[in-house]
Amino acid sequence: MKRVGWIDYAKSTGIFLVVLLHTHCTYATTSFLSAFRLPLFFFISGFLFSYRSNPDYKRFAYKRFRQLVVPYLWINLLAYVAWLLVLRHFGNDAGDTVAWHKPLWAIVAGIPPGLVHDIPLWSLLCFFVVEMIYYPLRKKVGHGWLIAVAAWAVSYLNCEYNSEHVSTLPFCLGPAFAALGFYAFGNYVRDNSSRFGFMLRPCLLTLSVSSVSLVALWWHNSAIQFFICDYGSYPLFVLEGIFGIAAMMQVCMYLCEWFGDNGFVRFVSNGTLIICGFHLMMFSLIKGVMWFGFHVDPQMLTCNFERGFMFSVVAFSLCLPVICVVNRHFRFLVGK
Numbered sequence: 001m002k003r004v005g006w007i008d009y010a011k012s013t014g015i016f017l018v019v020l021l022h023t024h025c026t027y028a029t030t031s032f033l034s035a036f037r038l039p040l041f042f043f044i045s046g047f048l049f050s051y052r053s054n055p056d057y058k059r060f061a062y063k064r065f066r067q068l069v070v071p072y073l074w075i076n077l078l079a080y081v082a083w084l085l086v087l088r089h090f091g092n093d094a095g096d097t098v099a100w101h102k103p104l105w106a107i108v109a110g111i112p113p114g115l116v117h118d119i120p121l122w123s124l125l126c127f128f129v130v131e132m133i134y135y136p137l138r139k140k141v142g143h144g145w146l147i148a149v150a151a152w153a154v155s156y157l158n159c160e161y162n163s164e165h166v167s168t169l170p171f172c173l174g175p176a177f178a179a180l181g182f183y184a185f186g187n188y189v190r191d192n193s194s195r196f197g198f199m200l201r202p203c204l205l206t207l208s209v210s211s212v213s214l215v216a217l218w219w220h221n222s223a224i225q226f227f228i229c230d231y232g233s234y235p236l237f238v239l240e241g242i243f244g245i246a247a248m249m250q251v252c253m254y255l256c257e258w259f260g261d262n263g264f265v266r267f268v269s270n271g272t273l274i275i276c277g278f279h280l281m282m283f284s285l286i287k288g289v290m291w292f293g294f295h296v297d298p299q300m301l302t303c304n305f306e307r308g309f310m311f312s313v314v315a316f317s318l319c320l321p322v323i324c325v326v327n328r329h330f331r332f333l334v335g336k
Contacts, residue, residue: 005261007044008269009252014040015272018120019279019316025308031223035214035237036244038123038226039182043245045127046144046186049134057135064131070335072124075277076107076115083117087284110171112227120276122227126172130180134187144188151180156234167228174229182241199246202253210246217243271323273334278322282315 014037021033054060080103088098098116106114110129112122137147155177158166166174189196198206217240222232224240231237259265268275287298302308326333 003261004048005256006249006252007048008262008265009255010040010044010248011272012265012268013252013255014044014248015268015275016312016316018276019319020309020312022120022280022283023302023308023311025302025311026305027223029305029308032218034224034226035218035221035240036248038179039241040245040248041123042127042130042179042182043186043189043241045131046134046183046188047190049131049183049187050190051139054135060135061132064128066335068124068128068335071273071277071333072121072128073107074333076118076121079118079121079277079281080104080107082281082284087117090288111168112172112175113167118277118280119227120280122172122175123276124273126176126179129171129173129176130183133176133180134183138184138187144184144191148181148184148188151177151184152234152238155181155229159229159231159234163229167230175226178226178229178231178237181238182245185242199249202250202257206246207250207254210243210250214240214243214247267323268320271320271327274323274326275316275319278319279315282318282322283311285318286311286314 017033017037021030021037024030054063083103084100102114103117105111106116110122110125112119112126115122134147138144141147158174158177168174189199193200217236220233221236221240224231224237287301290296290301291298300307301311327336
């Protein structure tokens with residue numbers, strides 16, 4: 001498939017926003033970014049999916065297992081060892097009463113809240129589960145929009161009538177159905193590009209309407225915690241995701257139009273998985289250096305937006321050499 005320039009900008013910008021969100025520097029920043037950053041990534045994955053590139057289900061499953069589940073297991077193992085030996089004894093995790101074996105069970109069973117050592121890694125397994133569900137469903141049903149609506153309906157009912165257990169369903173099945181809706185929506189937009197011209201080309205009107213709508217919806221909904229299936233008002237959650245996706249697409253199309261194909265942006269785009277898996281470890285590294293080296297209270301590093309943003313930039317920058325090292329010497333970590 002021909003490389004789509006705006007997608008590199010969307011993935012690069014999106015993964016930085018993930019890093020910024022996880023600083024929890026202000027409630028407004030956290031709640032606003034939580035409205036669309038994960039729907040954006042699931043939408044992009046659905047947009048890129050095609051049966052022409054993946055005609056055989058078994059080969060597709062093997063490829064995605066290697067690209068998603070293998071990194072999920074390896075990076076989880078590294079993060080778990082770091083947590084077990086060091087991180088649980090210092091900082092926010094000091095005195096943690098979580099039994100040493102519980103994160104191991106969470107890794108194997110795919111239970112997002114149990115990944116206390118590196119919670120963002122749940123998304124890798126969730127991507128795999130979503131794609132394994134979507135592939136046969138799309139062939140059987142034939143309509144991406146119908147799968148999206150059905151997935152959101154199942155997700156809503158699950159949250160409404162199984163709220164106590166939905167986040168602890170195995171293999172990320174709790175958040176997977178909400179994610180499946182955005183994945184199916186992305187694939188539907190790709191397959192019906194003529195109907196979605198207002199989204200798929202730069203348009204100031206689309207940017208303005210989607211941005212204003214996103215802010216208005218966000219203002220009336222609570223912060224979303226995707227991994228524990230806490231969506232606030234479910235209709236608002238879906239609409240926030242859709243308008244957030246549209247706004248981000250427009251921003252990234254303009255960036256692509258202004259700056260063209262950029263090597264650094266492509267590099268970051270290709271390394272989003274590594275940044276996802278390692279940025280919390282970079283958080284711990286920075287806080288450790290600042291505390292033990294300079295006696296700076298770690299909480300002061302992210303106590304407002306300005307400091308949280310700078311903290312994110314430093315952590316993000318530290319992930320870049322990790323991408324180089326992994327791609328050169330430890331390719332097996334990312335299933336290569």
